[in-house]
Amino acid sequence: MKRSLAALVLALPLSLTAAPFSELTLSHADNLRQHAMQSDHAYRVVESLTTEIGPRLPGTHADQRAVDWAKARFEAMGFDSVRLEPVEVPHWERGFADARITLPFPQPLVITALGNSIATPDGGLEAAIIRFATLADLEAADPAAVKGKFVFIDHKMARFKDGRGYGPVVKARGRGAVAAAQKGAVGLLLRSVSTSGHRFAHTGVMRYVDGVTKIPAVALSGPDADQLTRMLALQSDIQVKLELDTLDHGVATSYNVIGEIHGSSKADEIVLIGAHLDSWDEGTGALDDGAGVGIVTAAAQHILALERRPQRTLRVVLYAAEEIGLIGAKAYRDRHKDTLDNHYIAAEADFGAGPIYRIDSRVNDSALSAFTLLTEQLAPLGVERGHNASWGGPDVSVLPVLGVPVAGLAMDGTDYFDYHHTPDDTLDKIKPEAIQQSAAVYTLFAWLMANAETELRPIPLPSQ
Amino acid sequence: MKRSLAALVLALPLSLTAAPFSELTLSHADNLRQHAMQSDHAYRVVESLTTEIGPRLPGTHADQRAVDWAKARFEAMGFDSVRLEPVEVPHWERGFADARITLPFPQPLVITALGNSIATPDGGLEAAIIRFATLADLEAADPAAVKGKFVFIDHKMARFKDGRGYGPVVKARGRGAVAAAQKGAVGLLLRSVSTSGHRFAHTGVMRYVDGVTKIPAVALSGPDADQLTRMLALQSDIQVKLELDTLDHGVATSYNVIGEIHGSSKADEIVLIGAHLDSWDEGTGALDDGAGVGIVTAAAQHILALERRPQRTLRVVLYAAEEIGLIGAKAYRDRHKDTLDNHYIAAEADFGAGPIYRIDSRVNDSALSAFTLLTEQLAPLGVERGHNASWGGPDVSVLPVLGVPVAGLAMDGTDYFDYHHTPDDTLDKIKPEAIQQSAAVYTLFAWLMANAETELRPIPLPSQ
Ligand SMILES: [Zn+2]
Ligand SMILES: [Zn+2]
Ligand SMILES: [Zn+2]
Ligand SMILES: [Zn+2]
Incomplete structure (x- = not known):
């Protein structure tokens, strides 16, 4: 593999003044690929996080325990530096939640409060429901038909490998209550x-x-939404009683946890790989985003096991409070605004455990050949070259607008939204061989980017 | 089909003094099979029950509404008689339930109270846990190791088409708390x-x-049991806090709901097909046992649509309070003890929605050839002949010891215990084509048994 790639590099057009990766870099990449595909480190990290900490909602004691866990683990791994950067995060608490049909077909419903929702008044809230197939239908509705009722939005999410069914419906979660x-x-x-x-x-x-x-907002399980729709086909007047006991505890302090492997020759240039440490409170945050924490932590661990340091600094960032609005990501961006020009490239793992099937980028057109060669190194792992319009993952998505190159290591998310943000997001949903492959891909990505000879800037700026 | 079967009947040994089924009976069976395989009646019945009534725990208002629903539906169908037979049932209420790890890895657990469990003392109960792989291991344990702790039984249930993985582990649900x-x-x-x-x-x-x-007893979800086991591998002292708010409301009245198609020539002989009307309270009782209610109700509906009445009386029994100990079944047995000798055969549908793949029996050896011919009629539906040691289904299982012949129409239960007795037992888990086939099989079974010329008694008595 190494030899044929070297031959390929030599065969490139002369207009490439330097090969993106040296022979030595590629040789280490071979070693890293072999090592990573024997390693269960990523799985063990997410196992430890989800078992010993469990759910870790921003601002809670569990969130603080997760930060302590991450710091201790990073220190034990032998990073050159480990630090915590404080982030002010909202602390919302779910509390008790109950919903039931009261008339004409009394029975309980399976619901969950949406994060940030207010509580219902004392004694709960009882009203008829009105159904809309989509948020757009609600927005087009006559207020006279809606007034005094619960709005039931019955939009359906479609399943895709890349999760593109999420965007069209998640809008209704964000602004449905306002509408x-x-x-x-x-x-x-x-x-x-x-x-x-x-x-x-x-x-x-x-x-x-x-x-x-402000009105209270909850999600219904799919079977319960179907049940409401069947009831409405039988009777137009379906009464629901809702009791929510959510609490807004104001602001608490959490932390972005950062571990670094200092670069050997370009230490001030940063290759950032990240994931978010926080999770929703009902599952144990295994796929979202314990898996990402495992993947980027394992990538650093694999590189730390090499005798050689990368040329650039590898920075692993475990972001705080992604779930409630990229709070840690924005804090990172603001705190590091003076050194963002030194960020060579950034990528986040936050879409489950993988496997990774494609690598997308947002880099200068002149650097695309480097990504072609990077992808060649990932091809034995089943990764293909993708597009150059990546947003890099949730927490690093705030960086391209400031000129920072990003990559998107696309994970197979076919089943991701079967578990995401539910009590069912638990360790058993992670396939050890999938997270192993993802960690191997991140390992090679980090290593090759930290040693690449290619200028990635200026990037094509995203539309805002 | 009709002709070739008639030929087959004629080809049987002369020792069979009469063919089990007349030409006319077989001709109607053909019509019924065709009609039933076009009918969505069974699905519509369970849809109505699970939507309009939902869960129906014995003794509750919902249980009473289910009885009213069944009576009204039976009356509308045109049964020759519909009646309610009162049954005294225990009324237990689940109430609030919460369990969490308090130390050293604080986090919530997904649990449910076992039916009949007492509540915890005010303020809940906190103790360390001790794990046993099986009930037998608990029974063999040193009491000194168990005293003052929560016993955690981590037995695993194996998946089989016929559900035989259930028996070995459900013992621990029944008597684990006592042990x-x-x-x-x-x-x-x-x-x-x-x-x-x-x-x-x-x-x-x-x-x-x-x-x-009496000690409180709850079930943990599989992922939570795995989580406890992982924790115990890390630390021997795992503290759990449990709060249960169950209530024993004593005894209430429910009803076995009975509909009959009176026999044309042997009206005092009974072919009984049954299902149970009650359900656990967290799902909507779709697979357990709304499906059975749909199947036996549809079978009667299909036969009512014939111009011709069966020779024997077809009795459909929707039993009360199966879930809390075959209460309706025992009441039926006791109330009808003087006429059990007139029960030609009985069968219950209580294992999901099907499809049915085999027909078992418990009849006199001399009647086995009738079952061979019955199975021939079911062969186009994919049903095979089984054994002669059937127990007939939960509610009719109390009858063979009193001499009543039974049949077991074996349903494919591969996925049944993925949903059974959980909040996830909802209508969407029923495949319309599966329940259609099951209802068609029950239709033919009921029709052929109600017109069979064969003596089924005396039966081989079950061991007790
Ligand atoms: Zn996430
Ligand atoms: Zn998330
Ligand atoms: Zn049942
Ligand atoms: Zn049951």
Whole structure:
């Protein structure tokens, strides 16, 4: 493999003034690939995090325990530096939640409060429901039909390998309550933003805006949404009672946890690989994003095991409070604004455990051949070359607009939204061979980028 | 088909003094098979029951609504008689339930109270856990190791088409709390009697016995049981806090709901097909046993649509309170003890929605050829002939010891215990084509048995 790639490099057009990767770099890449594909480190990291810490909602004691866990683990790994960067995070608590049909077909519903939702008034809230197939239908509705009711948005999420079914429906989670309140609704019942056929409700953050009445917002499991739809086909007046006991504890302090392997010759240039340490509170945050924590931690571990240091600094960032609005990501961006020009490239693992099937990028056109060669190194792992319009993953998505190159290591997310943000996001959903492959890909990506001879800037800026 | 079967009948040994089924009976069987395989009646019945009533725990208002629903539906179908037979049933209420690890890895657990469990003391119960791989291991344990702890039984259920993995582990649900209390335990945490990999806990009835301290008993979801086992591998002292708020409301009245198509020439002989109307409270009782209700109701509906009445009386029994100990079945047995000799044969559908792949029996050896011919009629539906040691299904299992012949129409239960007794037992888990086939099989079974010329008694008595 090494020899044929070297031959390939030599065969490139002369206009490439330097090969992106030296012979020595490629030789180490071979060693890293072999080592990583024998390593269970990523799986062991997520096993430890999800077992010993479990769910870790921003601002909670569990979140603090997760930070302590990460710091101790990073220190034990032998990073050249480990530090915590404080982040002010909202601390919201789920509390008790109950919803039931009261008339005409009394029975309980499986729901979950959306993150950030207010509580119901004491004694709960009872009202009829009105169904809309989509958020757009709600937005087009006559307020007279909505006033005083629960809005039920029954949108369906489609399953795709790349998760592109999520975007069109998650809008309703973010701003459905505002849209409903603007029409006079008393609450929002959202069909879960999920591909699961099981009776789990899918949480996730929602938003209020100034000047619009805050109303409580919950997600229904898919089977419960189907049940409501069947009931509405039988009777137009379906009464629901909702009790939510959510609490807003204001602001707490959490931390971005950062470990670095200092670069041997270009230490001030940063290759950033990240994941988020926080999770929703009902599962144990295994796929979201314990897997990402395992993948980027294992990548660093594999590189630390080499005798040779990378030329650039490898920075592993475990972000705080991604789930409630990229809070750690924005704090990182602001704190490091003076050195973002030194960020060679950034990528985040936050889409489950993999496997990774494609590598996308956002780099200067002149650097695309480096990505072609990078992908050649990943080809034995089943990775293909993708497009050059990547956003890099949630927490690093705030960086390209500031000129930072990013890569997107695309994970197979076919089943991701069966588990995401539900109680069912637990360790058993992670396939050891999938997370092993993903960690191997991140290992090679980090190593090759930290040693690449190619200028990646200026990048094509994303549309805003 | 009709002609070739008639030929087959004629080809049988002369020792068979009469063909089990007349030409006319077989001709109607052909019509019924065709009609039933076009009918969605069974699916529509379970859809109505699970949507309009939902869960129906014995003794509750929902249970009473289910009885009213069944009576109204039977009356609308045109049965020759419809009646309710009162049954005294225990009324137990689940109430609030919460369990969490308190030390050293604080996090919530997904549990459900086992049916009949007592509540915890005010303020809950906190103790260390001790794990046993099986009930037998607990029974062999030194009481000194168990005293003051929660017993955690981590038995695993194996998946089989015929559900035979259930029996070996469900014993621990029934008597695990007694076995644990006898060793001095403060509570029972049972790995769910389930094949599901999802985070649902599986309820079901448990028992206390006089003279043994009652302790609270709950089931853990599979992923939570795995989590406890991982924790115990890290630390021997794992503390759990349990709060259960179950309530024993004493005895309430429910009803066996009975519909009959009176026989044309042997009206005092009964062919009984049954299912149970009650369900656990967390799902909507779709597979257990809304499906059975749909199947036997549809079978009667298909036969009612014939111009011709069967020779024997077809009795459809929707039993009360199967889930808490075959209460309706025992009441039926006792109330009808003087006419059990007139019960030609009985069968119950209580193993999901099918399809049915085999027909077992418990009849006199001399009647086996009738079952061979019955199975010939079912062969186009994919049903094979089985054994002659059937117990007939839960509610009719009390009858063979009293001499009543039974049949077991074996359903494919490969996935049944993924949903059974969990919140996930909802309508969407029923495949319309599976329940259609099952209803067609019950239709032909009921028709052919109600018109058979064969004596089925005396039966081989079951061992007790
Ligand atoms: Zn995430
Ligand atoms: Zn998330
Ligand atoms: Zn049942
Ligand atoms: Zn049952």
